[in-house]
Amino acid sequence: MQEPAAPVGAVASAATGASRELLAEGAVVLRGFARLEAASLVAAVAKIAAISPFRQMTTPGGFRMSVAMTNCGAAGWITDRAGYRYERVDPATGRAWPPLPSRFRALAARAAAMAGFAVFVPDACLINRYEPDAKLSLHRDEDERDLSAPVVSVSLGLPATFLWGGLSRKDRVRRVRLEHGDVVVWGGPARLVYHGVAPLADGDHPQTGRTRINLTLRKSL
Ligand code: MD6
Ligand code: FE
Numbered sequence: 001m002q003e004p005a006a007p008v009g010a011v012a013s014a015a016t017g018a019s020r021e022l023l024a025e026g027a028v029v030l031r032g033f034a035r036l037e038a039a040s041l042v043a044a045v046a047k048i049a050a051i052s053p054f055r056q057m058t059t060p061g062g063f064r065m066s067v068a069m070t071n072c073g074a075a076g077w078i079t080d081r082a083g084y085r086y087e088r089v090d091p092a093t094g095r096a097w098p099p100l101p102s103r104f105r106a107l108a109a110r111a112a113a114m115a116g117f118a119v120f121v122p123d124a125c126l127i128n129r130y131e132p133d134a135k136l137s138l139h140r141d142e143d144e145r146d147l148s149a150p151v152v153s154v155s156l157g158l159p160a161t162f163l164w165g166g167l168s169r170k171d172r173v174r175r176v177r178l179e180h181g182d183v184v185v186w187g188g189p190a191r192l193v194y195h196g197v198a199p200l201a202d203g204d205h206p207q208t209g210r211t212r213i214n215l216t217l218r219k220s221l
Contacts, residue, residue: 020114023164023176026150026188028115034107034154035181041215042156042207044101045127048072051098052090054129060084066134067197073100073124075220077143084143086124086220100125107183108152108217115185117150122217130160130212132202138165138173138194141218149219150187156180156215157208158200165194180205 021029034041054068057079071077075086076097090097104125112120128136141151155178162176162184171194178184186193200212 023174023184023186024190024193026190027164027184027186027193029176029178030111030114030183030185031179032181033111033114033183034156037103037107038156038181039207040103041107041154042213044103045156045213045215048098048127052076052093054127055092065136066130067136068129068131068134070097070127070129071125072098072104072127073122073220075124077124077126077218077220086143104215104217107154111152111154111183111185112150112187115150115187117185117187120150120152120219122149122152122219124218124220126216126218128214128216130158130197130200130214132210133199135199136197138163138169138196140192140194141216142192144218144220146219147191148187150185150191152217153184153186154215154217155182155184156213157205158203158210158212160200160212160214161198163196163198165196167193169194180207 019031049070052070054070056064056068058064059079060083075088078087108122109120159177159179162178163173164176165171165173204210
């Protein structure tokens with residue numbers, strides 16, 4: 001049985017012990033939701049990166065991103081001088097991206113259900129790696145074909161300050177701390193909210209060293 005989304009503030013779930021914080025209608029932070037499986041997620045990321053390595057991509061405007069990225073699943077999100085898009089082949093290897101691990105898909109479906117999205121079947125996972133000072137500018141995720149599906153985001157390693165804006169780029173931005181094992185789900189009326197990540201503070205995490213890793217699971221195709 002699914003519990004209704006909490007109206008405001010943090011609510012503890014009797015079923016899982018994970019707490020839910022509503023960021024906006026359609027957007028929920030599930031504190032610690034992936035904490036118990038975090039080490040196995042980090043190990044899976046290392047296997048994926050051994051096949052499709054992390055790389056710093058170039059924006060259409062010609063800037064090299066400070067965040068290093070790779071993907072797994074049927075398609076991967078990329079950017080280069082030609083634009084932002086999903087590609088079935090990794091341009092760095094000329095081969096398909098590594099498969100989406102079933103535990104990624106299962107975690108995303110459970111998190112989405114907790115946030116009120118009954119059925120979520122992701123086909124792609126963008127993996128972001130931040131080193132100290134790396135950041136992600138304010139943006140919207142709008143390259144997916146079906147914007148009725150939510151996005152599920154898993155934070156691993158060093159903590160980050162997530163920037164949560166509004167539907168207009170000019171809207172006020174809230175700062176939300178995301179820690180190892182936190183999961184954010186958003187969709188519906190929040191699907192096209194502007195968001196980003198502030199420059200990463202240096203630190204040392206037992207599972208990821210001097211990095212933060214973020215998984216975003218999407219329905220891309
Ligand atoms: C990050 N996340 O947390 C960047 N996008 O490293 C995102 O850009 C993002 O967390 C769409 C949905 C959830 C996200
Ligand atoms: Fe995003």
